[in-house]
Amino acid sequence: MKDIQPLCFTLSNGVRLVYLYKSTEVSHVGFTFLAGSKFEQSQQVGLAHFLEHCVFKGTVKRKGLQVISRLDDVGGELNAFTGKEEICLYASFMQKYTARAVDLLADISLNSSFPEDELEKEKLVILDELNSYLDSPSDKIFDDFEAYLFPNHPLGNNILGTKKSVKSFQRKDLVDFVGSHFTADNLVVSYVGNYPKIKLLEQLENALVSLPKINMRPVYNSSGAYTPFSIRSKEANYQSHAVIGGLAPSYLEEERRGMGLLINVLGGPALNSRLTLAIREKHGLAYAVEASYTSFSDTGFWSVYLGSDPKNIDKAISLAKKEIERLCDKGLSSAQLARAKRQFKGHMSLGMDSNMGLMLGLGKSLLAFNQIDTIKEIHEGIDRLTTQELIDIANKYLAPSLISELIFDCKKGGNKG
Secondary structure, three states: OOOOOOOEEEOOOOOOOEEEEEEOOOEEEEEEOOHOOOOOOHHOOOOHHHHHHHHHHEOOEEHHHHHHHHHHHHEEEEEEOOOOOOOOEEEEEEEEHHHHHHHHHHHHHEEEEEOOHHHHHHHHHHHHHHHHHHHOHHHHHHHHHHHHHHHHHHHHHOOOOOHHHHHOOOOHHHHHHHHHHHOOHHEEEEEEEEHHHHHHHHHHHOOOOOOOOOOOOOOOOOOOOOOEEEEEEEEEOEEEEEEEEEEEOOOOOHHHHHHHHHHHHHOOOOOOOOOHHHHHHOOOEEEEEEEEEEEEEOEEEEEEEEEHHHHHHHHHHHHHHHHHHHHHHOOOOOHHHHHHHHHHHHHHHHOOOOOHHHHHHHHHHHHHHHHHHHHHHHHHHHOOOHHHHHHHHHHHHHHHHHHHEEEEEEOOOOOOO
């Protein structure tokens, strides 16, 4: 794959920009703030996500309908998401509307007015979103697993918040959160498209000139000691669900690449991942089988998800643990390691095939590392991984004694395995 060549700039007020030229009619721009749910106080659970919804409800110079129509009227799209560490406001549009998109994103970032009547309506929307999530055990189990994994810590809180917390939010809460976190040193702008970089820099300088700069990052709270758990409850209706997993390296640790490769071998998107072959293809015990690795600035976690008929869930979990134990005990042979590296690099390249996904990824990378690694550098890091290094990482994070599990059994009939 041809290496990408993004350029990084810093505006006069400290805002960072990562710019990637692509010869395409469609451009993508994102404003990524270091302002996710991890930075909420105990009485603010769900506030970052509520803010993400409410920035679209009007600004000092635009009403809510004008905000959502500004790009829609020219065939563009405006969207946003909230993560544990970031809030991202982003847009996709035809290249000639770049100035319009930048102005709009800056406006909702700096000048949202948060009208009281709109806030009350949006609370109802989020309460409905919460009900939808509670009605889906395959989604709920992940949030519950994180809550047990990071007890009494913001990383364990549901990004959506709770019904009680959402109902309690006031306009002042949003204004204070924006004032504390929507600052120049907490913002990375990412752009993928063919708009001239000099013009983009000029427009960003003008649009973000009033964004305050605070020379300090939000305080990262320690996630505390980890105690493995095993919890089983009746939460499902027709299918049993299980998540097993544990802690993993942060994205600032060198072990992250090895951990990513191991999880990819175990249950990545390939049809020949070890878990898919052992549980789905060989035994037909589950349709949904997947493994994932999520990293934050100070910690991370890995997980394996299984959705199965109640009578098969215990056997499926047992097979998953055997595959994990194999990685700890035997690691990968030379041939397996070479194949795993090729596959891992290929999957990463596929993930860069979407210009919008690339724009979001570049923004998050610059926010996290304050630099952008080239594809060549990333591949070289993967190529340096050794069999022994992977065994050491597996035993540090995947050992049987470190594995936690959460199982949702069916409410009627229980587990028949």
